[in-house]
Amino acid sequence: MKVRVFVSLKNGVLDPQGRAIHHAIEGLGFSGVSDVRAGRMFELEVDDSVTDAMIDEMAQKLLANMVIENYRFERVA
Amino acid sequence: MGFRSAVITFPGSNCDRDMAVAIEQVCGGEVHRVWHGDATLPEGLDFIALPGGFSYGDYLRSGAMAARSPIMRAVVEAAGRGVKVLGVCNGFQVLTESGLLPGVLMRNAGIRFVCREVALTVENNTSAFTHRYFKGQKITIPVAHHDGNYFADDATLDRLEGEGQVAFRYAEEVNGSARNIAGVLSEKGNVLGMMPHPERFIEAAHGGIDGRALFEGVVKGLVRA
Numbered sequence: 001m002k003v004r005v006f007v008s009l010k011n012g013v014l015d016p017q018g019r020a021i022h023h024a025i026e027g028l029g030f031s032g033v034s035d036v037r038a039g040r041m042f043e044l045e046v047d048d049s050v051t052d053a054m055i056d057e058m059a060q061k062l063l064a065n066m067v068i069e070n071y072r073f074e075r076v077a
Numbered sequence: 078m079g080f081r082s083a084v085i086t087f088p089g090s091n092c093d094r095d096m097a098v099a100i101e102q103v104c105g106g107e108v109h110r111v112w113h114g115d116a117t118l119p120e121g122l123d124f125i126a127l128p129g130g131f132s133y134g135d136y137l138r139s140g141a142m143a144a145r146s147p148i149m150r151a152v153v154e155a156a157g158r159g160v161k162v163l164g165v166c167n168g169f170q171v172l173t174e175s176g177l178l179p180g181v182l183m184r185n186a187g188i189r190f191v192c193r194e195v196a197l198t199v200e201n202n203t204s205a206f207t208h209r210y211f212k213g214q215k216i217t218i219p220v221a222h223h224d225g226n227y228f229a230d231d232a233t234l235d236r237l238e239g240e241g242q243v244a245f246r247y248a249e250e251v252n253g254s255a256r257n258i259a260g261v262l263s264e265k266g267n268v269l270g271m272m273p274h275p276e277r278f279i280e281a282a283h284g285g286i287d288g289r290a291l292f293e294g295v296v297k298g299l300v301r302a
Contacts, residue, residue: 016186065138067181068228
């Protein structure tokens with residue numbers, strides 16, 4: 001089974017990379033995009049013994065820095 | 078027993094030799110070189126330095142992988158006993174990632190890598206690292222980093238300022254750091270993380286010697302572990 005963990009910056013945390021990407025999108029001529037926030041996604045290949053609590057712990061201890069980031073995850077069949 | 082120190086080398090550290098040389102020249106004593114995969118530190122250390130560089134290629138987040146390497150358990154334990162721990166640049170990132178210091182070092186606000194000499198103000202001159210400076214002293218130390226933009230929530234920043242845990246502030250705009258913070262002390266004052274590189278400014282041939290007083294302070298520390 002696959003688990004996807006999405007890590008994103010908390011609201012209010014400035015995201016200079018997102019801002020630069022936003023600038024580049026506008027530079028390509030696209031309009032109508034008002035903001036860009038960059039994050040990252042991890043795909044974990046796990047067996048049935050890996051519980052949600054374990055994934056929470058992995059995210060909190062390593063995948064996300066809880067000072068500035070939030071995470072959520074989903075299981076993909 | 079003389080002054081005993083250790084410099085930790087992670088895969089991708091590149092300022093470890095400079096750090097060891099600075100300690101040898103200014104502090105003297107025995108400088109042990111310790112590998113990240115070691116589980117234990119040499120006995121009876123006075124001082125541990127985490128050097129600059131790009132540990133683990135900055136994978137995941139700067140300092141994140143190094144903070145979870147085997148030796149860091151021993152470093153956290155030693156810091157808890159009061160051993161002085163200095164993290165410079167990537168070493169500072171490792172200290173925040175390991176929880177020894179609050180906050181986080183984010184990508185520079187200007188996106189670009191910043192590599193130049195910067196003006197700093199000494200904010201705290203009573204710590205084991207900074208007591209050889211004057212309070213309010215303007216010093217010049219080089220920086221070289223991509224992720225030096227210090228961030229913590231306002232309550233944490235207020236606490237750091239209130240408790241005298243801000244060791245150094247940038248005296249000019251460098252990387253977007255909250256309240257221009259360049260260096261942070263732990264609550265007990267025996268852990269210091271800073272983005273500027275004091276080990277690169279210890280002799281005249283380097284172009285400046287303002288980093289020297291930090292190492293002099295460590296060896297003639299007010300607080301000895």
